[in-house]
Amino acid sequence: MIGAEILVKTLIANGVGACFANPGTSELHALAAFDSMPGVRCVPTLFEGVATGAADGYARMTGTPAATLLHLGPGLANGLANLHNARRARVPLLNIVGDHATWHRSFDAPLTSDVEALAAPMSGWVRTVPDAASVARDTADAIRAALTPPGQVATLILPSNSSWDETPAVEPIVVEPPAPAAPDAGATRKAAEALRGGARVVLLLNGAATSAAGLTLAGRIAAKTGAKVFAHTGATRIERGAGRVAVERLPYPIDLAIAALAGAKHVVLIGATEPVAFFGYPGKPSRLTPDGCRIHDVAPPGADALAALRQLAEEVGAAGDAEPTQSLALPGLATGALNADSIGQSLAALLPEGAVVVDEALTSSTMAYTPCTGARPHDWLTITGGSIGIGMPLALGAAIACPDRKVVNLQADGSGMYTLQALWSQAREGAEVVTIVFANRRYGILQWELGNLGFKEMGENARNCTDIGRPDLNWVSLARGMGVEAGQATDADSFNRLLKAAFAHKGPFLIEAVI
Amino acid sequence: MIGAEILVKTLIANGVGACFANPGTSELHALAAFDSMPGVRCVPTLFEGVATGAADGYARMTGTPAATLLHLGPGLANGLANLHNARRARVPLLNIVGDHATWHRSFDAPLTSDVEALAAPMSGWVRTVPDAASVARDTADAIRAALTPPGQVATLILPSNSSWDETPAVEPIVVEPPAPAAPDAGATRKAAEALRGGARVVLLLNGAATSAAGLTLAGRIAAKTGAKVFAHTGATRIERGAGRVAVERLPYPIDLAIAALAGAKHVVLIGATEPVAFFGYPGKPSRLTPDGCRIHDVAPPGADALAALRQLAEEVGAAGDAEPTQSLALPGLATGALNADSIGQSLAALLPEGAVVVDEALTSSTMAYTPCTGARPHDWLTITGGSIGIGMPLALGAAIACPDRKVVNLQADGSGMYTLQALWSQAREGAEVVTIVFANRRYGILQWELGNLGFKEMGENARNCTDIGRPDLNWVSLARGMGVEAGQATDADSFNRLLKAAFAHKGPFLIEAVI
Structure with missing residues (x-):
């Protein structure tokens, strides 16, 4: 048995159900090993930030770690921003990064870098597997680390010879998830x-x-x-x-x-x-x-x-009391101009039961959160670490975790551009994600912060770097370019029509809401 | 004078001509300082990997460093993959990263991370500016480090209070670039x-x-x-x-x-x-x-x-000899089927004098490099560190550096998806970039490496993760979504027509070459 097969066997034995993958040459034996035994769903992504953000979304909805499969230092680097969010989300996440064969590292080949050093700031646990014989133990340790309450990013670095070398077959170690500590x-x-x-x-x-x-x-x-x-x-x-x-x-x-x-x-x-x-x-x-x-x-x-x-x-003597339960309070559909408030209102009216809302709406977030208070029961996931570009990947991961629920991604346009490649994976996987892009054509939060910092007016550079129009992004075109059906809304009526269509649609759908 | 103004003054005094920027709240004073004195062209990008790759392209064409302006640890992380390439390119690059105010760091706010630790693997020099009074010296030291032969990535971390605090105005330090060492x-x-x-x-x-x-x-x-x-x-x-x-x-x-x-x-x-x-x-x-x-x-x-x-x-007594000069040898335009060979042939025929070719064609690269041997004089820039997603950003930077030359980006489709956001910056800046996407709908290099590693056939996961069709990316739609004019070529004739049109076009143009 080769190391990569023991890796996969251990993942399966511990119920790691999905692997969000962006493999390169060093990870091909691992990739092939997923084919040698069924049990882990491999989801291809076109950028590593999609893989790490999706693993976060999967973990938030299942409480169990998904794996990633990333390529060397640069591949890990591309995934770090969403690992930062996952670290702040305190979810279990098994971050698997391939590396050069151990005997090749000292030659400083072009793709060589210090993978452990890159992983450390965004990981709770980091280890490089020294050889194929150590894969069983190290993979189990990584899963245990990921599951250590409240959950953390465990980075397992797998040199390609640890992956492809033969080693005696062993029974996979089944990890007992550590229990949470008692309250103080x-x-x-x-x-x-x-x-x-x-x-x-x-x-x-x-x-x-x-x-x-x-x-x-x-x-x-x-x-x-x-x-x-x-x-x-x-x-x-x-x-x-x-x-x-x-x-x-x-x-x-x-x-x-x-x-x-x-x-x-x-x-x-x-x-x-x-x-x-x-x-x-x-x-x-x-x-x-x-x-x-x-x-x-x-x-x-x-x-x-x-x-x-x-x-x-x-x-405090409240254990047996009745809690103040929210009753169903659906607003009517919004009419008139399209803005964050009218989007929030119509969303609250139409949100399906059991929906998962992924909120990277930033400056528009509150206008959706508040009216949804009395909407049909749903989950609300936020950008935990402030690192933008989480929405579309997180929505992908939540949709893979909960295929029978609708995922709604409230997406600021500037942040959405960071990891828009997630749309392609949503299309490939038929993910039930409705993305609502709040297209205000600017980094609204930066313009707000400029005011907050006391700047009275913007100079040319400040305007150029906080305004993302000229040219305007066409999100319908971007989505279709990745195989995702899409439409543009410019008033509340067209938004309402599109949102109903999106919820009825099978597979991903994107609404560019021009506000 | 505030620290940020001293930063910008020092950049100007040392001829740093461009700043590829992705600022956040912590960098707003720096951004505003660029408006307080003219001399540095700020180029907004929608993703940090675009900024770092563009700074690399700028440096390759000018020999002088461009600056970046990135936001905290996650913003830096997004730029690391192309900093890796810049490190391998050994170009001067001034990587400016904002950080929290020094007195805010210990509170471990959501966006806090160890910025120095993240920067180190991809930088030749790293320093955090401790206060506004140190900005003049530290910025000059960073520029000197960047210019130390052969050139390196110098990461200057600027806490926001070093940026916004007042400090006595000083004359900027003008750096004497260190001379290269004598040969052995x-x-x-x-x-x-x-x-x-x-x-x-x-x-x-x-x-x-x-x-x-x-x-x-x-x-x-x-x-x-x-x-x-x-x-x-x-x-x-x-x-x-x-x-x-x-x-x-x-x-x-x-x-x-x-x-x-x-x-x-x-x-x-x-x-x-x-x-x-x-x-x-x-x-x-x-x-x-x-x-x-x-x-x-x-x-x-x-x-x-x-x-x-x-x-x-x-x-060896060859100092006064004549060198074996390449003569102009332009092939005819290709006809028939479109493939890497016919693209290379037509490119060689039409390449304008003084063009800058950015080559991230990977498996298709040789088929373009070889026929261009006798083309009109041009420059050829490659992916130095093997970290994919360099092409579009590098082309942007080269175009900003050389506004009177045409830049041709030979772009593999899989790699292109990593940093496609660069197309928007190309549109915003009117960059003279012609992008040719080699749309083979797969990670061809991985399928080649699978064979190289002895895999006879691909299982489902290996196929799913090395094939980027289903759905096919529509590059024309993606480009137009970012304001870049585009067309699709499916045979040599349509490719030739589009390439001529692209070279005649003002501003960026993308050709999706379906091969």
Whole structure:
């Protein structure tokens, strides 16, 4: 048996169901090994950022790692931006990177680079497999690392001779996923005291705490104590809509975020990290909490957030209470001009039950998130690490993970251009993704930040580099160029028609919403 | 004066003429500073790999560094693959990366990552500017590092407070570019002895040695001594065509490369590194030279390759000889079926004088390189580091550097998809780039390597991941989606018509050549 076959055997034995692949010469034995035994769905991508973002989307929806298959240092480099998002999403992800044969590395061939050094900043775990005999152990260790709560990027570097060399066949190691840590008992007690004490308390949630079960518990606690609940600005996945407990996200703009937390005496972190400003700004703080606010780190990422919420609910006497459930509240279809608000309204009206919304709408995000609060039950996935170009890949991965659900990708146009190659993979795989491009022809968030930083007007370079018109991108043409059916909407009526058609369509569909 | 203004002032004082930019919030003060004083052309890109590849192309054509402007770790990560190629091209490149304010970094905000660690593998020099007062010195040091022969990637990391803080105005430091080292006198003497001795000698050239002046000297030496001359497989830039001395490239396929060097007793390296296999293959050597062949490292990259060639020419008594000049030899236009050969033939016939050919045709490259040997004089730029996705960005940069020349980008379809966003920048800038997409609907090089590695037939996954049809990419639609005029050719006649139209066209034009 060759090393590559042991790799694949180990993936299958551990239920790794998909591999988002961009292989090169060094990975051809691994690729062939996927053909020697069935069990892993190989999804070809045309750019590595698509593969890593898709593996993230797959993990968010299944809780299990998908694999990638990337080519040497440059291939890994192309995947790093979305690995950064996956790292911030704290999902399990098995990032497999081929490398030169170990005996070839010292010759510094053109494609040689320091793969371990490149992987380290975006990985929780990195190892190079020294030889074929080590593949069984190292692959299992990588899967275990990926599954270590809350989940992390494990990069397994596979030199081609570790892949193609013969080694005695072994039974694959089946990994026992490590259990999450218990919540911090002391912090939980103090948080419960604060909740009972009547001072203003904010619960900040992420990870399992923003699942339907987590939000149910948080809702009971809030109803009992008057605490305010926020999901982290870049929450990994929020289960929401009718029948669930609604949650606001902590706003992205620093002034709004500070205002949201103003007056808080206690912030209780459950699956979330301390709220900090997305960027440093001159004269503004990095910490978003007011001076003197106490932070209670009840369940850091990796600890059992649901157990923490259960315990808090018990301690405040809310465990048996009814939670404040969101009722179905569908708005009518929007009419008139097309803008982020009218898109959000019509989306809320038409969103199918069980939809997965992938939100890289950036400046337009809130206008969709808010009206969907009372939409049919759905999941909401966000850009966790701020690295743009996640939407289309994440939507691909979510669609592969959940083939019976519609995925809706709310996509800012500037960010969409980073990884538009994902559309081709969506077409190839018949992925059920409806992409809505918010075509405002600019990096809206940068123009907003220019104002935020005190710039009164833009010079020519600032205008040139924040405006992505001249020429306008034609997203219908781009989508069709990759085999994805598409249409352009310029008012609410045409958008409504296209959105209905898109939801009825089999396979991917893109709407260029000119706003 | 703020740090960002000192940065821009220093760039201008040192003749940095262009900045390929993909800024984010942390780089907005730098962007605004470009507006506060004219002198640097800011070219917006929609993906960082476009910016870094374009800076490479600019440097190859001017010998001077362009700047990039990238956003934090993920923005840098997206640019790394083409920085890898630039590193292998050994060009001067000033890679400017914004980072969080120094006082914001410890808060581990969503976009925080270890920027220095990410930059190191692809950079020859890395420094973080600690404060605004250090911008003048650090920028000058970065430019000096970039210009250190033969040229390297210098990454200057600019935290946003180093950019926006006030500091006393200073005169910008004007950098004296370091001179190249003298050739190795001992190695040169021994190489000359070998050349005079009658044994089989190969001259392997790169860097300045493949300029017209270098090839003239190499041609004289070869004519006198019978030595065989090769350009490095991934030569940075070759000046060629009628009136110059023709040079073959050492082939990419390992068996052909070994055959090309078979029987060589001496290999003389001038601006080039030792020839090694692109990949390690089971049972094949890493070194391409035969056993017992002596390597004479006369002018390592960074040494004066032209001086080395002049000295060798003197020592073999060829300094005053006439070189074997290539005469103009234009083939007729191809007819019949469209394939890499007919494209190469028609290209050779129509290539305008002074054209810059950017070659990322991969499996189709030789079929264009060979017939263009006798074409009108032109430059040939290759994919130096093997990291695919260089063609369109490199062409953009070459076009910005040489606005009065036509740039022809020979582009494999699979590789083209990596950085197709460059087409939009070509349209925005009115870049004179003619892109010829070799649309064979597959990763041809991988299918070739599968055979090379002994795989007799492809399984489903291998086929799925090496075939990029189903659906076919429509390059005409993709190009038009980014504002680039385009047409599809399916036979030699339609290709000839489109190529003539493309050369007559003002601004970028793309031909999808279905082969």
